[in-house]
Amino acid sequence: MGEGNLVLAGICGLGRLTGPAVLRTDAGFASGPADITSGPPGALLASAIVPFLGVVGCAADGVDQIGPRLIEPMLRRGWGAGVTLTPTAATWLDAEGSIPRLRELTGLPVRRAPRLPSEAKPHPVPDCYVVTPATANTVAKLGLGLADNQALTQVCEAIGGGDVPVIVFPRINAAHAAHPAWPQHIAALRKAGVTLITGEDVWPLHRPREGSPDRELPWSAIIEAIETNSPKNRPG
Ligand SMILES: Cc1cc2nc3c(=O)[nH]c(=O)nc-3n(C[C@H](O)[C@H](O)[C@H](O)COP(=O)(O)O)c2cc1C
Numbered sequence: 001m002g003e004g005n006l007v008l009a010g011i012c013g014l015g016r017l018t019g020p021a022v023l024r025t026d027a028g029f030a031s032g033p034a035d036i037t038s039g040p041p042g043a044l045l046a047s048a049i050v051p052f053l054g055v056v057g058c059a060a061d062g063v064d065q066i067g068p069r070l071i072e073p074m075l076r077r078g079w080g081a082g083v084t085l086t087p088t089a090a091t092w093l094d095a096e097g098s099i100p101r102l103r104e105l106t107g108l109p110v111r112r113a114p115r116l117p118s119e120a121k122p123h124p125v126p127d128c129y130v131v132t133p134a135t136a137n138t139v140a141k142l143g144l145g146l147a148d149n150q151a152l153t154q155v156c157e158a159i160g161g162g163d164v165p166v167i168v169f170p171r172i173n174a175a176h177a178a179h180p181a182w183p184q185h186i187a188a189l190r191k192a193g194v195t196l197i198t199g200e201d202v203w204p205l206h207r208p209r210e211g212s213p214d215r216e217l218p219w220s221a222i223i224e225a226i227e228t229n230s231p232k233n234r235p236g
Contacts, residue, residue: 143185
């Protein structure tokens, strides 16, 4: 759990809003509520412990919305956050130039590749992971325990470790769900305690190319699941 390594606060990139930020210091990571309406950029302002959200984005429509629709609301709710992208998702967000904004929002580098063994971990250990949008490809790999990129490495470890809750929103279509291996992947994740945001009420499945690429992801259901898994709402 990351609860122990989050102690101080700093400036984040939320414009005039008040929100948390995470700073890397010589002593480790620091995070907490930052009042960015006062003080110079980079100033340490407060002392608090805040929950830290590991956000993992895959190469599916809607990944460009993780900043405004997920991270900004979670920062306002008092969370810190760090983003890890699959390699393909990173090329997409690179192409549209949105990675610097994610870095500015979270105060942390956006991860896309494994670190060198000699490098320090660039993010704190999360209190909760959310994988959204999760592609059919990444869900299948998570179900099998394949960890051939940084995003999968982190989430597979959390699933196996059992200490950090994992929430997954599969942004899939009817063909993905009809693949003969799909039910096994979903069953493996459920058995491991992963919270899956699925169902007709949150994400009705369309046939390929029949759903709009601009279809809104079920952000409120995703945020509700994160809050349910917040350290303050978990037993013990
Ligand atoms: C424009 C576009 C949209 C896509 N949308 C989805 C999607 O909504 N869901 C999905 O499972 N795959 C989608 N894909 C396919 C994935 O990008 C592809 O399977 C990729 O290998 C996934 O890599 P990742 O799981 O490592 O992010 C899309 C591909 C493109 C080019």
